[in-house]
Amino acid sequence: MKKTLKELLDERALKFGEAETLADESDKRELTAEERTLFTTRTSEVLVLDEVIASKRQIESFQLGRAAYVGSGEEGNRDTSKGDQRDLAGYNLNKALLAKLDNRALDGIEAEVQQMAEARAKEDGIKLTGNGIVVLDEVLQKRGQTVTLQTTNPGDQGGVLVEKKLQGVLEVLQANTFLDEVGARFMTGLTGDLVFPVQETMPIIQELTEIEAMNDSEILFSSFEMKPARRGTTVPISRQLLIQSSIDMQNFTINAIGEALAQKMNAEAISNLLTIITLANGNLLALGLNGAAPTYNDIVALEALVDGYNHKRGTPKYLTNTKVKAKLKTTQKFTGTNGDPVYNDDNELNGYKAVISNIVPSNLTKGTATNVASAIVYGNFSDFMVGMWGGTEYIIDPFAKKKSAQIEITANAFWNMKAARVKSFSGIKDALTA
Structure with missing residues (x-):
């Protein structure tokens, strides 16, 4: 048979x-x-x-190979017959990693998810290493459980003991970046290379008499491309942790990897933003030949740079580090008075929310100010696009940390980021705080 x-x-x-x-x-x-x-x-x-x-x-x-979504039922298994549809909610990342560590072939749900992820990567033009496991983030996001068994009290037969949501790595990654807090535009589950149109000018509103002819008002567009690029990081995990079967331990692994990738994304994002404001057509405000302490006037000037190009849309925000925050909390808006500090208790600068991250450098150099200057970025962060493709690839190295009874997991994710409008951002790179 x-x-x-x-x-x-x-x-x-x-x-x-x-x-x-x-x-x-x-x-x-x-x-x-x-x-x-x-x-x-x-x-x-x-x-x-x-x-x-x-x-x-x-x-x-x-x-x-045609599978685009992973889950249970018709939507999650659209390429299988109704009689052979399978619930992929039982996928266990730790089990798959352990199998790879022991040089065993994946089987069951873990094997099926691997094939689906490899097929998606092929569709997106992503080249995998070929010796790791790949997981589409949708699998882990749909892995959450809800237990309804009970007598008279909800959950009294175990439901209250079961975690109701298991996040995917990309979800953890996004939540641990300052980009999420400033309101950058995340686009997940992308397929292939993308071209985005960007409206650069606004239509001119004309005041006319009843029969006066209207002049043509041209709206100019530009475009930018985004394609998946591999980003990776390595984290140490103990073998003892991987052999645990509980969801908590799987969550621990996912969070460790997601947070490590988030740090990489944060570093890449701030480098990207500082490049944007330094470009010839950027909005860089210089405080002095050797840097200077930032003032309220400088904060207002940053806003004016963006306002001048009609790019202050949505909800602009400030991004800086703790050193600048401390300096501006003890700096008055206007000198010679006992007025309000530049940075208020509501974490605002001139009425706009300020996001604080020590990924924003405080070791920049300007003139004689060596490795002591900080950056401040202001802008409409919804014009900063972060595209995310496919899932996460995991490669295990059992040897690098063998003396400490740990293994190393290198996680590769596929993302790219770009500003849709450079003029939506302004910044300072020579703020002195000491």
């Missing part, structure tokens, strides 16, 4: 489990002759099944 891929994977898991149990038992005692024979038989059967499964997957790959 012809077996489905699910049946083959289930059979492999069963046989592998028997062999694994015998291997664990051999650490405690000598196996009997019957047990040694059974172990040899089961491992041989697993190898045969691996070949059959690989062949089966190759045959079915054209179906998985």
